[in-house]
Amino acid sequence: MSPAGLALDEKKSRLYVVTKENNSLYVCDTKTEEGPGASAIVRRSLQLYPQPRKKRAVYLCLGRKKLWIYDTKKGLLTDSVATEDHPNDLALSKDGKWLYVANANSNSVTVIGTGDRRQAETLNAALFPDAPTGSTTNSVALSGDDKTLYVANADNNCLAVFDVSTPGNSRSKGFIPTGWYPTSVKTLGQKILVANGKGLTSTSNRIPADPERTGYKKSDPEPRTKSYSNMFTGTLSLINEPDESLLNRYARQVYLNTPYSKEREAPAAAPVPIKYVFYVLKENKSYDYILGDMPQGNGDTSLCIFGKKITPNAHAISDQFVLFDNFYVDGEVSADGHNWSMAAYATDFTEKNWPYNYAGRGGNYDFDGSRPIANPTKGFLWDYCHRAGVSFRNYGEFMDNGFPTVPLLKDSGNFCHNYPGWNLAIQDIYREKIFEHDFDSLVAIDAVRQLSIIYLPNDHTSGRSRGAYTPTARWRTTISPSAGLSNISRTARSGRKAPSSSSRTTTGGCADHVDMHRSVAYIASPHIKMHSVNHTPYSTSSMLRTMELILGLPPMSQYDAAATPMWGCFQATPDLRPYSALTPETDLNARNSANNASARLSEKFNFSKPDAAPDLQLGDIVWKSVKGENSAMPAPKRGAFVKVTKIDEDD
CATH class of the missing domain: 2.130.10.10 (YVTN repeat-like/Quinoprotein amine dehydrogenase)
Incomplete structure (x- = not known):
């Protein structure tokens, strides 16, 4: 009640x-x-x-x-x-x-x-x-x-x-x-x-x-x-x-x-030579967990458990295009994180109710667009596209039950019917193949949408539940599709004017030596300053503000209006060298077989929806899956950043 x-x-x-x-x-x-x-x-x-x-x-x-x-x-x-x-x-x-x-x-x-x-x-x-x-x-x-x-x-x-x-x-x-x-x-x-x-x-x-x-x-x-x-x-x-x-x-x-x-609400000062945006959403991991081993960034190798060997494409994309080592998610958990990722805002209802739901002290999971009271008044990113006449297509986001939860997304032309939402039994490689087939069909009829929203949830993992894909296999399958999407967006007819942007909803229970909200972000585009490292403090709202300026959309909240756009990593002259996706060296289909404490604990968790499993315990289990059952995940750090000095984008 x-x-x-x-x-x-x-x-x-x-x-x-x-x-x-x-x-x-x-x-x-x-x-x-x-x-x-x-x-x-x-x-x-x-x-x-x-x-x-x-x-x-x-x-x-x-x-x-x-x-x-x-x-x-x-x-x-x-x-x-x-x-x-x-x-x-x-x-x-x-x-x-x-x-x-x-x-x-x-x-x-x-x-x-x-x-x-x-x-x-x-x-x-x-x-x-x-x-x-x-x-x-x-x-x-x-x-x-x-x-x-x-x-x-x-x-x-x-x-x-x-x-x-x-x-x-x-x-x-x-x-x-x-x-x-x-x-x-x-x-x-x-x-x-x-x-x-x-x-x-x-x-x-x-x-x-x-x-x-x-x-x-x-x-x-x-x-x-x-x-x-x-x-x-x-x-x-x-x-x-x-x-x-x-x-x-x-x-x-x-x-x-x-x-x-x-x-700060002003539109872009000049026309942007980019027409298409591919926005890829992933689940919860910190910067150090994935890219902490990249020497050109501010990483801690002791915290990096999904390094270059396991995630070669994450590293190659960051190396060939741009490495962001100062990017922070706005959300705390998936419940508010998906709202931040799609609206640059989490409503009063969401902020006040997800803690009760996550702690098991009552309330339903109302944060996936299914309950109007939890949604922002003017809607989400696709609502702003609709009002501005910007075409869009959704692949899996706000589709946890296999069907869109938001009225606008239910229009048959606004989502891919074959693309699954949250379901950890389905590999992200399969999701990428569905997207590729749908994308090719749209290219054939010259109907590629200006904005494509693509959800790849496998990096949430199923812990060490026996019979489920191992955390390492999950990571190999979720990063490889990102590389494939980057390649598709650059090699198709729309490629010269299409950045592929990837962000995470939250960082989950993962350690990071700077702050627990620091995460990874990727942008692949011919207009990126190749082989660059960007230390500018960016956030989820920064990525949204950048996409809004490209697509000609107004800010959705005071957060994205105030956020620093990610213009510092772009260049006017396109570099049309293609990106070639790398094949991971290890087994993409490996499954958990050990019968240990982590396996028994994993089997008690609910993986039927995002974040139903306790984040820190799941993070500890994933750490042990790579570092050994007797290892201990370092405690996360959370910074108190009072004021960020604006950095000249030309520096």
């Missing part, structure tokens, strides 16, 4: 509980601990409040663009008020006349008069006018005198402050910096309390001492196994209500902290 909001009517001994998994409102008697049952409600419910004077209505804050009102006497939903997208928190004035609703996907707050139940005004909480999605306005609180409204912007790491002494004619007062991803703001006297969902910085995690131990146990005072779903340590900020002078200084600091500005 996943309870998501509570409201208590002490006089009537009634507790109202909304649940987000079965879309219901439960009314319970606090004396008897029983209730008359549940009422079905529309969409997903997130919060509710009683009306203090009449005690007749409970306001249900739902996931899309509406606020519902429940009449406690009639036991019915009786009315609704329109809001902006994804209302998720409420603040009610002491006299009950004004209701303030945070809209996470719209960077805004809707002000509603409870008397006439109409919108009085909308407050833009973003740092700039007309900013795209990305402030993630997700909590509101009134000061003790109801004259000041504090608004938490989770993805801007700040509070927006409004003077609401005259509702309907409110004005902005400034901003206050907070910790990482503020999820709740409250007031107590002259204090402002802010809960920062991700604390101040990321932290190290430890490798389990006992390889037979699995996951989180409620009885553990301190779980030995720290996965992404339980490694963040939240913090509480206690802030004195600032006077005007201090608030002005706070606001200046907030603007210094953000890399986004409206100017």
Whole structure:
């Protein structure tokens, strides 16, 4: 059921509980601990409040663009008020006349008069006018005198402050910096309390001492196994209500902290001599795991377990074209990682719900496009292509059940029907052959899409489950198709104007000597500066911004708008020398046969969907599969990078 909001009517001994998994409102008697049952409600419910004077209505804050009102006497939903997208928190004035609703996907707050139940005004909480999605306005609180409204912007790491002494004619007062991803703001006297969902910085995690131990146990005072779903340590900020002078200084600091500005949304300054983009998505591994043995990059050979012998094409592509040794994924796990990879953003719903799902503490896996509440308001990369008239075709992404989960992808011309989604029983080499056949058929009729999105998930591996392909074989089969795609994109009729870009959704539980988010990225194109090494700090959003500029698309969020495009690795004059895919020296069909602790533990994991297996334990098993059963994977590092100095792309 996943309870998501509570409201208590002490006089009537009634507790109202909304649940987000079965879309219901439960009314319970606090004396008897029983209730008359549940009422079905529309969409997903997130919060509710009683009306203090009449005690007749409970306001249900739902996931899309509406606020519902429940009449406690009639036991019915009786009315609704329109809001902006994804209302998720409420603040009610002491006299009950004004209701303030945070809209996470719209960077805004809707002000509603409870008397006439109409919108009085909308407050833009973003740092700039007309900013795209990305402030993630997700909590509101009134000061003790109801004259000041504090608004938490989770993805801007700040509070927006409004003077609401005259509702309907409110004005902005400034901003206050907070910790990482503020999820709740409250007031107590002259204090402002802010809960920062991700604390101040990321932290190290430890490798389990006992390889037979699995996951989180409620009885553990301190779980030995720290996965992404339980490694963040939240913090509480206690802030004195600032006077005007201090608030002005706070606001200046907030603007210094953000890399986004409206100017960064500008399109490419000149036409780009590239027409086609092939975007290849893989699963979870760090830079050091794969390319840590390349001497020209910043790698640690002691952490490299899928080096040149196992992944010759990954090394050859990085050597012939460009090596990126300072590339970072924006996501933490596959749930948010695929959203970051396709939208440069993970919504408030996704960020707040994947940790519960991954820790096994309730909730469904709603992060593959199948639940509208989890999706960005304006959609994903293909939605932006559709609106801009840019042709696209999807191969496996958001197709974990074998069929597209997003309405636009279900159009028969927008996806390859024969291409499988997530299924680790299918080798990526087979996926590449399906893509090649489909691509050749499109070339024959001059219908190659401007954007092709290709998902190759084998590098997730099945651990050491007996009978499954070995981790090493998985890696050989997932890198070889990437090489084949690079070759196809360069040798077909579209090759002179087609880069093949490859990125990862997350890094999983893999060690890296710089930071656990550092991963590999590949770009193969005639317009790449051949045999180059690029140390510029890039991210998932950087790769998306580069593709957007090539295809003539606007940024999808404040993240890709602010990201540094990867122009530094391109050149105007094409180099048309082909890339020839290399054949791995070792067996692509090797299967696990050993009966050891890693095999027994692997057989307990769920590989039917991404990241259902604990990431760090799976990472440790993969490490042992290469380094030996008695070896220990080094603990990952996570860096606290405060400010990155912009590097001149000509340097």
